[in-house]
Amino acid sequence: MPTLLVTGAAGFIGSNFVRMLIGRCEPVKLVAFDKLTYAGNLANLKDLLESAGKDRLVFVKGDICDADAVSRVFDEHKVTQVIHFAAESHVDRSILGSGPFIQTNVVGTQVLLDVAKAKGVERFLQVGTDEVYGTLPEDKPEEKFTEQTPLAPNSPYSASKAAADCLVRSYFHTFHLPVLITRCSNNYGPYHFPEKLIPLFVTNLMEGKKVPLYGDGLNVRDWLYVEDHCEALWAVLNKGTPGEVYNIGGNNEITNRKITEVILTEMGADWDKSVQYVKDRPGHDRRYAIDAAKIKRELGWEPKRRFEEAIKTTIQWYRDHEHWWRAIKSGEYLKYYETQYAGR
Ligand SMILES: NC(=O)c1ccc[n+]([C@@H]2O[C@H](COP(=O)([O-])OP(=O)(O)OC[C@H]3O[C@@H](n4cnc5c(N)ncnc54)[C@H](O)[C@@H]3O)[C@@H](O)[C@H]2O)c1
Numbered sequence: 387m388p389t390l391l392v393t394g395a396a397g398f399i400g401s402n403f404v405r406m407l408i409g410r411c412e413p414v415k416l417v418a419f420d421k422l423t424y425a426g427n428l429a430n431l432k433d434l435l436e437s438a439g440k441d442r443l444v445f446v447k448g449d450i451c452d453a454d455a456v457s458r459v460f461d462e463h464k465v466t467q468v469i470h471f472a473a474e475s476h477v478d479r480s481i482l483g484s485g486p487f488i489q490t491n492v493v494g495t496q497v498l499l500d501v502a503k504a505k506g507v508e509r510f511l512q513v514g515t516d517e518v519y520g521t522l523p524e525d526k527p528e529e530k531f532t533e534q535t536p537l538a539p540n541s542p543y544s545a546s547k548a549a550a551d552c553l554v555r556s557y558f559h560t561f562h563l564p565v566l567i568t569r570c571s572n573n574y575g576p577y578h579f580p581e582k583l584i585p586l587f588v589t590n591l592m593e594g595k596k597v598p599l600y601g602d603g604l605n606v607r608d609w610l611y612v613e614d615h616c617e618a619l620w621a622v623l624n625k626g627t628p629g630e631v632y633n634i635g636g637n638n639e640i641t642n643r644k645i646t647e648v649i650l651t652e653m654g655a656d657w658d659k660s661v662q663y664v665k666d667r668p669g670h671d672r673r674y675a676i677d678a679a680k681i682k683r684e685l686g687w688e689p690k691r692r693f694e695e696a697i698k699t700t701i702q703w704y705r706d707h708e709h710w711w712r713a714i715k716s717g718e719y720l721k722y723y724e725t726q727y728a729g730r
Contacts, residue, residue: 387413387414387415388414388415388466388467388508389414389415389416389417389463389464389465389466389467390414390415390416390417390465390466390467390468390469390623391417391419391459391460391463391465391467391468391469392404392416392417392418392419392469392471393419393420393450393468393469393470393471393472393498394419394420394426394470394471394472394473395416395418395419395420395431395445395471396418396420396422396426396427396428396430396431396445397420397425397426397427397430397471397472397475397579398425398430398475398573398575398577398578398579398582398612399471399513399573399612399615399616400418400420400471400472401427401430401431401577402575402576402577402612402613402615402616403469403471403616403619403620404416404418404431404434404443405434406613406616406617406620407620408434408437408438408442408443412620415441415442415443415463416442416443416444417444417446417459417463417465418431418443418444418445418446419446419448419450419456419459419472420445420446420447420448420472421447421448421449421450421472422447423474424718424719424722425474425475425476425579427577427579427714428445429710429713430577431443431445444463446459446463449494450470450472450490450494450495450497450498451489451490451493451494451497452497453497453500453501456497456498456501457501457504457505460501460502460505461505465505465507466507466508466509467507467508467509467510467511467623468498468502468507468509468510468511469511469513469619469623470495470498470510470511470512470513471513472490472494473490473491473494473513473546473547473550474486474487474490474491474543474546475543476543476579476581476582477517477541477543477544477667478581478667478726479543479581479722480541480542480543480546481541481542481667481668481669482725482726484542484546487542487543487546488542488546488549491543491546491547491549491550492546492549492550492553495512495550495553495554496553499553499554499557499563502563503557503561503563507563507564508564509564509566509623509628510554510557510563510564510565510566511565511566511567511568511619511622511623511626512550512551512554512565512566512567512568513568513570513619514547514550514551514567514568514569514570514631515544515547515569515570516531516569516570516571516608516633516635516674516676517539517540517541517543517544517547517671517674518537518538518539518544518547518548518551518569519531519535519536519537519538519539519569519674520537520538520539520540520544520671521538521540521671521672521673521674522672522673522674522675523672523673524604524606524672524673527639527675529675530675530676530677531569531633531674531675531676531677532633532677532679532680533569533630533631533632533633533680537551537552540669540671541669541671551567551569551631554567555567555629558628558629559629564628564629565628565629566622566623566626566627566628566629566630566632567630567631567632568618568619568622568631568632568633568634569631569632569633569634569676570610570615570618570633570634570635570676571607571608571609571610571634571635571636571674571675571676572607572608572609572610572674573609573610573611573612573615574609574610574611574612574696574697574700575611575612575613575696575699575700575703576612576700576703576707577710578612578700579714580711580714580715580719581719581722581723581726583642583645584645584649584697584700585704585711586598587645587646587649588649588653588700588701588704589704589711589715591649591650591653591655591660592653592704592705592708593715596660596661596662597646597649597660597661597662598662598664598727599642599643599646599661599662599663599664600642600663600664600665600666600667600670601663601665601666601667601670602643602663602666603641603642603643603646603663604641604642604643604672605641605642605670605671605672605673606639606640606641606672606673606674606675607639607640607642607674608635608636608637608638608639608640608674608675608676609636609638609640609645609693610634610635610636610638610689611636611689611691611693611696611700613691614636614689614690614691615634617687617690618632618634618681618685618687619634621681621685621686621687622681622685625685626684626685627684632680632681632684632685633676633677633678633680633681634676634678634681634687635675635676635677635678635689636676636689636693637676637678637689638689638693639673639675640693646661648697649697649701652697652698652701653701664727
């Protein structure tokens with residue numbers, strides 16, 4: 387049975403990925419490795435750690451930038467494969483300060499690659515983002531990001547992720563490390579940290595607060611339900627061709643204004659009383675859209691969930707898990723929120 391190191395397993399997508407594999411009883415041992423930064427939350431894995439058994443899932447607290455700690459976890463658990471989620475992931479925070487993004491997303495990825503090379507892993511999947519491609523024109527809806535689109539990152543976050551992708555690619559060409567790279571659009575679903583648009587808006591409304599909408603609200607993102615992303619990652623890990631890049635997307639372009647309308651309607655809130663337009667994010671990319679034809683053609687993956695239904699499931703999850711997000715929306719989070727939206 388392979389042993390899969392899951393970096394960033396206590397975050398949003400990493401924990402959903404672990405949950406999916408445990409739920410399906412996939413024949414793999416999972417080693418969840420996470421530094422537990424502000425975004426990492428052991429509560430996301432607690433029930434799984436209690437129920438799965440140590441032969442199926444273990445948690446190790448550690449930093450991917452710490453080569454000794456990473457090397458130890460490979461040896462102790464006889465790691466054979468890696469799926470690399472761990473990252474600083476929030477664009478707004480990268481604008482407030484890019485240092486931690488370079489450290490974790492670039493240096494951390496390099497450390498992980500070196501250890502994976504030294505130990506001779508069978509697969510190394512770099513979980514990437516469509517934001518590395520930059521922005522698309524609004525008036526050319528036929529234009530989408532393909533795997534051939536040149537990298538043109540516009541935020542410190544996307545620049546650090548692009549640098550990581552380039553490093554991963556170089557370890558394939560130079561050292562023949564069997565790497566795979568995915569680039570996915572915006573995810574939504576359970577366990578999403580409530581600084582990101584959908585969980586922020588839903589939980590603000592539940593708290594009786596306004597929702598901060600950037601600029602004119604017409605930035606376009608392609609939204610994909612997190613479990614669809616996790617299924618795509620599992621397909622790439624098992625069936626992808628080493629050295630290849632796979633775009634992952636929902637074929638579901640929506641403006642931030644439309645997302646806001648959907649959330650307000652679902653939660654019975656009024657636009658004028660609930661929406662506060664705030665000064666736009668500096669360098670805000672206007673439009674992302676993914677051409678996911680390659681992964682469909684080569685690996686048979688396509689999204690299964692329709693946005694209209696999955697957004698309702700997501701909102702209901704936040705209604706049912708108030709204790710989860712209220713515990714996060716205190717302390718450090720409040721300081722960040724005040725810094726981020728002060729004077730906007
Ligand atoms: N959320 C999205 O919509 C989206 C879309 C495409 C790609 N991605 C990528 O997917 C990955 C996961 O995203 P997410 O939204 O789950 O992020 P997240 O911020 O929710 O989780 C990141 C996790 O990484 C951990 N981590 C951070 N620094 C670490 C370090 N130095 N060592 C070990 N662990 C560390 C954190 O504690 C946290 O648990 C990221 O690489 C991100 O770039 C995210």
